[in-house]
Amino acid sequence: MENNKEMRAWLNNFNLPHPLVIAGPCSAETEEQVLKIARELKDSKVSVFRAGIWKPRTRPGGFEGVGEIGLKWLQKAKAETGLQMAVEVATVAHVKLALEHDIDILWIGARTTVNPFAVQEIADALQNTDKIILVKNPVNPDLALWIGGVERLYNANIKNIGVIHRGFSTYEKTKYRNNPEWQIAIDFQNKFPDIPLLIDPSHITGNRDMIFQVTQEALDLNYDGMIIETHIDPDNAWSDAAQQVTPTQLKKIIFDLTIRKQTDDADDYQQKLNKLRHKIDDYDTKLLETIGKRMKIAEEIGALKKEKNVAVLQNKRWNEILEKMIQNGHEKGLSEAFIIQFFKAIHQESITHQERIFNK
Ligand code: PEP
Ligand code: MN
Numbered sequence: 001m002e003n004n005k006e007m008r009a010w011l012n013n014f015n016l017p018h019p020l021v022i023a024g025p026c027s028a029e030t031e032e033q034v035l036k037i038a039r040e041l042k043d044s045k046v047s048v049f050r051a052g053i054w055k056p057r058t059r060p061g062g063f064e065g066v067g068e069i070g071l072k073w074l075q076k077a078k079a080e081t082g083l084q085m086a087v088e089v090a091t092v093a094h095v096k097l098a099l100e101h102d103i104d105i106l107w108i109g110a111r112t113t114v115n116p117f118a119v120q121e122i123a124d125a126l127q128n129t130d131k132i133i134l135v136k137n138p139v140n141p142d143l144a145l146w147i148g149g150v151e152r153l154y155n156a157n158i159k160n161i162g163v164i165h166r167g168f169s170t171y172e173k174t175k176y177r178n179n180p181e182w183q184i185a186i187d188f189q190n191k192f193p194d195i196p197l198l199i200d201p202s203h204i205t206g207n208r209d210m211i212f213q214v215t216q217e218a219l220d221l222n223y224d225g226m227i228i229e230t231h232i233d234p235d236n237a238w239s240d241a242a243q244q245v246t247p248t249q250l251k252k253i254i255f256d257l258t259i260r261k262q263t264d265d266a267d268d269y270q271q272k273l274n275k276l277r278h279k280i281d282d283y284d285t286k287l288l289e290t291i292g293k294r295m296k297i298a299e300e301i302g303a304l305k306k307e308k309n310v311a312v313l314q315n316k317r318w319n320e321i322l323e324k325m326i327q328n329g330h331e332k333g334l335s336e337a338f339i340i341q342f343f344k345a346i347h348q349e350s351i352t353h354q355e356r357i358f359n360k
C-alpha cells in the first residue's frame with residue numbers, strides 16, 4: 001500500500017470539515033433515543049452520527065444491540081437532521097444490511113481488526129465501495145495487524161479509508177480503560193500520513209471526565225478528528241454508561257478544544273522554531289556523544305571483569321544506579337517511567353557491549 005494523497009481526499013470529497021467530529025450513542029437503544037440525540041447534535045460541529053447496532057460484548061448476557069431495526073431509526077434520523085450515519089460492521093451480513101440501508105460510514109471494531117479472516121471477508125463484501133470505511137486499532141498493541149487490516153481494504157479497491165485510535169487492552173488496570181500507547185498511532189501516522197486518523201477518547205478513557213484531555217492531546221498530535229460517544233441520558237445507557245457525555249457536554253468539549261494548525265508560515269514563527277530546533281539538535285548530538293563515551297567505559301569495565309572472571313550483570317550496582325537516577329530525574333522534572341525506560345535501554349546496550357568484549 002503506497003502512500004496516496006487520494007486517501008486523504010475523502011474528507012474534502014464528502015464535504016467533511018477538519019477536525020471531523022463523529023458523535024452518537026454507544027448503542028442505538030430505541031427509536032426515540034436515536035432521534036432525540038440526533039436532533040440535539042444537528043446544527044453543531046458534529047457531521048456524522050454514530051450508533052452501535054450490533055454490539056460485540058466481552059461476555060455473553062449483556063445487551064447485544066437492537067439489530068436491523070436500528071438501521072431504520074438511523075435512516076429516519078438522517079432524513080430529519082441531515083447528519084451522515086456511521087455504524088460498526090463485524091460480519092458480511094452486517095455489511096449487506098448497512099449498505100441496503102445506505103449507511104454512509106462503516107467502521108471495523110477493535111475486536112474485528114484482530115482477525116484477518118473476518119477483515120478479509122468484510123473487505124471482499126465491500127469491494128470497490130465508495131463508502132468511507134474506518135478501521136479501529138486491534139485490541140492488542142500490534143501495529144502490523146492494524147496496518148494489515150487497512151491493506152486488506154485497500155487491496156479490495158476501497159479508496160476512502162480512515163483509522164480510529166481507540167487504545168489497547170492491558171491486563172493490569174490503569175487509569176485508562178484502554179491504554180492509548182500513543183507511539184503506535186504516531187508510528188501509523190508517520191508511515192501513512194495520507195490516511196486520516198481519528199481519536200476515540202471514549203473507549204480509551206472509559207470515563208467521561210477524561211474525554212477532553214485525551215482529545216486535546218490527539219489534536220496536539222495533528223489527528224484529523226474524533227469519535228465521541230454521546231447519549232441523552234448517559235448514566236442510564238444500555239452500554240458504556242460511564243464514558244458517554246450528553247450533547248450539551250459534547251458541545252462544551254468541542255468549544256474548549258484548541259485546534260492546532262499543521263504549521264504556520266509566518267516568518268517569526270519559523271525563525272523561532274528553527275532556533276529552538278537547532279538547540280534540540282545540539283542537545284541530541286551531545287546526548288549521543290555522552291552515551292557513546294559511557295559505552296566505551298562500560299567496555300573497559302567489561303575487559304576488567306573478563307580478566308578477573310566476574311559476571312557481566314551486577315544487580316546490586318544496577319539497582320543503585322536506577323534509584324539514584326530516578327531521584328535525580330525527579331529533580332529535573334523527568335518522570336519515573338521515563339527514567340526507568342531510558343536507563344533500562346542504556347543498561348541493555350552496556351551489557352551487549354560487555355558481552356562482545358567477553359566473547360572476543
Ligand atoms: C464502539 O465503538 O462502540 C466499540 C464497540 O468500540 P471498540 O471496537 O473500540 O471496542
Ligand atoms: Mn462503546
